[in-house]
Amino acid sequence: MTGPVVKDPAQFDTSTGGAVVRLEGICTRFGRNVVHEGLDLSIRAGEIVALVGGSGSGKTTLLRHVIGLTRPAAGRVEVFGETLDAGGAAERLARQRRMGVLFQHGALFSAFSVAQNIAFPLRELGVMSRREIDRLVALKLEMVEMEPAHALLMPAELSGGMVKRVALARALALEPELLLLDEPTAGLDPDRSASFIRLIRALHRELGLTVVLVTHDLDTLAQMATSVAVLAERRIVSHASLDETLAADHPFVARFFRGLQARHGQSHGAGAG
Amino acid sequence: MAGRALDEVFVAGASGIRLAGDWTLRGLDGLLPALRRALAAVPADANWSLRSIRRMDSFGAMLLWQAWGGRWPVALDADEAQRAIIGRIGKVTAAALPMPPRISAADAVALLGARLLGFVDHLGGFVALLGRLVLDLAHLLRHPRDWPLLEISANLFKVGAKAMPVSALVGFLIGVVLSYLSALQLRTFGADAFIVNILGMGIIRELGPVLVSVLVAGRSGSAMTAQLGVMRVTEEIDALAAMGVSRSLRLVLPKVVALTLAMPLLVLWTSAIALFGGWVSAWVELDISLHFFLQALPDAVPVANLYIGLAKGAVFGFLIALIACHFGLRVQPDTESLSTHTTASVVAAITVVILVDAVFAIATRSIGLPL
Known part of the structure; x- marks a missing residue:
């Protein structure tokens, strides 16, 4: 079943109650270390959700649950309205292809050139000719603002920012409806990270993507996210817009957003908020 | 659908x-x-x-x-x-994608030249590593407290003790096969007793050291290259350098020392097992008793051969470890480079061992032969 699809991303995929990702009662343990306990989170179509939390609070683990790389000890992970292991192998694969993942360090295949990395998922699909694949690769490269001349470079020859952009192009290759970003701007200079944010926002606008990003960077968060999910005390303590999150009365939120609250107050005072 | x-x-x-x-x-x-x-x-x-x-x-x-x-x-x-x-x-x-450049005849010549220069570069790097090792040894002789004893003993266990079962198995089987094939020939001449000479000379002087070297190059040499290579990929080697710790002293020297010490012992162990395997086969085929076998061995094989075998073991061990470390340190931080360097390390180690074995054969041609 493919959900009814309409042009307006805000109404997209209503058959699933609007939730692209729904986590219910997630419990995760590593040995005796409990990471999540009774965690609930629901992400609506067309949202850009920033997942924030302290180091080691299990943000990346939560992302890996959604991708299906790890299984929670208890609880239910629903993506596009179905649990991760619903349906046969073909349906699971089809569901997997509806999401694109940008790993923290890019995870480009080091034996492949840039173009081959982006072409890989397209080639795996097996419905396109070589010419079509080349054309789509060129388009994705242009989308992430890379020169066509970079197509022949190997991942080892790329700078950190370029690795991130190529990895994003690869994540976008299969036209995903859900994009999962793990620390998309970590390790980028402010200029690069600003252009990366612009890029993702533009893609979100054009393609109507749902985006989940894990980040520590308050600037990234403030400029990108339409809502913020705060992971603390092993569960989601708040999932609301940035303004509401800043107003929330929670010790972790207060500590985490201290810098931003100060700046936010200023910009409101100057009438530029 | x-x-x-x-x-x-x-x-x-x-x-x-x-x-x-x-x-x-x-x-x-x-x-x-x-x-x-x-x-x-x-x-x-x-x-x-x-x-x-x-x-x-x-x-x-x-x-x-x-x-x-x-x-x-x-x-x-x-x-x-x-x-x-x-x-x-x-x-x-x-604005289509650029095509990968085609290879022309001039490129082939350039590639050949690059290979040759690459080989010279490898040789230079290898000599530099050897020199570094000598300097480290000189440093250690002056500062005995700096000996990386913990690393050496850990490596000894890894490349020596843990290699014993597999080398024993291979040695035993080679001994059995060699003895069986020789016994068939010797029996036709009625020269049964010479089985001891063939096995003794062949295994102690030649087969034991080379066999163990090939096994160790595949087993420990590749592991050393891969370990150093992954440490390059994960920047662990850079972290060591940043702490002012000499990578040759902490990573290369313990491996080289451990393998140089462990190899003669492995050669002794494997040769002994191979001789035992040879005797088992000789006993079955030619009815040669263990007592006769042990008594005839010292007469057939002068003890100099044992020393040559052990010396070969030490030299081969030194070379295998040094080559493995040389390739490991040259790994570029990507998976492709890791696999090519690990392969190259094993191939180079086995080739060098066989070359040096030929040199040994010429250099020791007048020693230990019962003529």
């Missing part, structure tokens, strides 16, 4: 072509072959209406652009967003 029909997305009517539904990679899944045929059959001057398309991605746009032969159709009814997506496809087509 059963029951999907082409007319959900493509309708050729009297007024022209009307497209509908999802023109996305997923939406067109299952319809593609039929759709491609339908698109190819559309006349060049047809009217196109895209108004009923619910959603279009770059794949759908590319299909259309190809169907239009790379230019806008004369009569097109589409909204702004659709035109933007298709327009972007049209733009990138002009």
Whole structure:
């Protein structure tokens, strides 16, 4: 079943109650270390959700649950309205292809050139000719603002920012409806990270993507996210817009957003908020 | 996707072509072959209406652009967003991806030259590593407290003790086979007693050291290269350098010392087991008793051969470890380089061992031969 699809991303995929990702009662343990306990989170179509939390609070683990790389000890992970292991192998694969993942360090295949990395998922699909694949690769490269001349470079020859952009192009290759970003701007200079944010926002606008990003960077968060999910005390303590999150009365939120609250107050005072 | 029909997305009517539904990679899944045929059959001057398309991605746009032969159709009814997506496809087509350069004859010559220079570079790097090791040894003689004893003993256990079962198994089987084949020949001449000479000389002087070297190069040499290579990839070696810790002293020297010490012992162990295997076969085939075998061995094989075998073991061990470390430290931080260097390390180690073995054979040609 493919959900009814309409042009307006805000109404997209209503058959699933609007939730692209729904986590219910997630419990995760590593040995005796409990990471999540009774965690609930629901992400609506067309949202850009920033997942924030302290180091080691299990943000990346939560992302890996959604991708299906790890299984929670208890609880239910629903993506596009179905649990991760619903349906046969073909349906699971089809569901997997509806999401694109940008790993923290890019995870480009080091034996492949840039173009081959982006072409890989397209080639795996097996419905396109070589010419079509080349054309789509060129388009994705242009989308992430890379020169066509970079197509022949190997991942080892790329700078950190370029690795991130190529990895994003690869994540976008299969036209995903859900994009999962793990620390998309970590390790980028402010200029690069600003252009990366612009890029993702533009893609979100054009393609109507749902985006989940894990980040520590308050600037990234403030400029990108339409809502913020705060992971603390092993569960989601708040999932609301940035303004509401800043107003929330929670010790972790207060500590985490201290810098931003100060700046936010200023910009409101100057009438530029 | 059963029951999907082409007319959900493509309708050729009297007024022209009307497209509908999802023109996305997923939406067109299952319809593609039929759709491609339908698109190819559309006349060049047809009217196109895209108004009923619910959603279009770059794949759908590319299909259309190809169907239009790379230019806008004369009569097109589409909204702004659709035109933007298709327009972007049209733009990138002009600036195609660069093709990988073709290899010409001149490139082949240049490649050959690069290989040769690469070999010289390897040789230089190897000598530099050797020199570094000598300097480290000189340093350790002056500062005995700096000996990396913990690392050496850990490596000794890893390359020595843990290699004993596999080398014993291989040694035993080689001994059995060698003895069996020789026994068949010797029996036809009635020269049964010479089985001791053949096994003793062959195994102690030649086969034992070379056999163990090949095993150790495959087992421990590759592991050393891979370990150092992964440490390069994960920047652990840079972290050591940043702490002011000499990588040659902490990483290379313990491996080289451990393998140089462990190899003679492994050679002794493997040779002994191989001789035992040889005796078992000789006993079955030629009815030679263990007592006779042990008594005849010292007479048939002068003790100098044992020393030559042990010395070979030490030299081979030194070379294998040094070559493994040399290649390990040259790994570039990517998976491809790791695999090529690990392979190159094992191949180079085995080749060098056999070359040096030939040198040994010439250098020791007048020693330990009972003539």
